Amino acid sequence: MKVIITHNNQELSEKACELIEQQVKEKPDSVLGLATGGSPLGTYNEMIKGCNHRSVDYEHVKALNLDEYIGLDKNDPQSYHFFMRKHLFDHININPDHTYIPNGKAKDLQEECEQYEQFIEDIGPPDLQLLGIGQNGHIGFNEPGTPFDRETHIIQLEESTRQANARFFESIDDVPKQAITMGIQSILKSKKIVVIASGERKADAIQRLLEEEPSENLPASALRNHKNVTLIVDEEAYQKVG
Numbered sequence: 001m002k003v004i005i006t007h008n009n010q011e012l013s014e015k016a017c018e019l020i021e022q023q024v025k026e027k028p029d030s031v032l033g034l035a036t037g038g039s040p041l042g043t044y045n046e047m048i049k050g051c052n053h054r055s056v057d058y059e060h061v062k063a064l065n066l067d068e069y070i071g072l073d074k075n076d077p078q079s080y081h082f083f084m085r086k087h088l089f090d091h092i093n094i095n096p097d098h099t100y101i102p103n104g105k106a107k108d109l110q111e112e113c114e115q116y117e118q119f120i121e122d123i124g125p126p127d128l129q130l131l132g133i134g135q136n137g138h139i140g141f142n143e144p145g146t147p148f149d150r151e152t153h154i155i156q157l158e159e160s161t162r163q164a165n166a167r168f169f170e171s172i173d174d175v176p177k178q179a180i181t182m183g184i185q186s187i188l189k190s191k192k193i194v195v196i197a198s199g200e201r202k203a204d205a206i207q208r209l210l211e212e213e214p215s216e217n218l219p220a221s222a223l224r225n226h227k228n229v230t231l232i233v234d235e236e237a238y239q240k241v242g
């Protein structure tokens, strides 16, 4: 795993954006795997600047998101569909028909998981997958204990994850209890993976990721079995390593 340590979140975001832009320039019809939450916001801001001021072209890019809450409509402001439009898709020249996120309101959720996985096979796994990491070491919404060979599936969110994400909702009671997530196996199919982690609250997860043997107790540790992973951290997230 290649590790890049930056001074702060801004530098981290610029670095992550640089890797994404390099990918898109090398292969204009790249499949990008994208994440939601606080971690990628700076990266998405930089991508928007790149598209508007440095002519980075997303016209032929396909974007595939990791996860979605179960029970939220695509137009619900707390849904990841809404998040992606608000923070990225509405501001770059990507074709909305080329953006894919699991449907958390599907009538048959199991079938939705199977179709999403099939879809990943059909359009090809991400050329580059951007990941955040949960304080408990989750990637996507694969909580601790998730087998490394799971593909897209339904997950019960841990109470700690619901609390960490409550900041995006009016109250903890509004945070859904379940989500559809690409599995660890689905994520590992990506050709390149870029993980970003910023701030002190990620320090334990980063220390464990870099110092513990891979185990299902720390879902992110599955990334140590992948050949092309770049971890970009800021000094606060890296403070407990070594």
Ligand code: F6R
Residues within 6 Å of the ligand: 034, 035, 036, 037, 038, 039, 040, 066, 067, 131, 132, 133, 134, 135, 138, 139, 140, 141
């Ligand atoms: C979001 C996702 C999650 C987040 C993680 C960190 O699509 O898959 O794994 O990356 O929960 O969240 P933040 O970035 O809000 O700290």
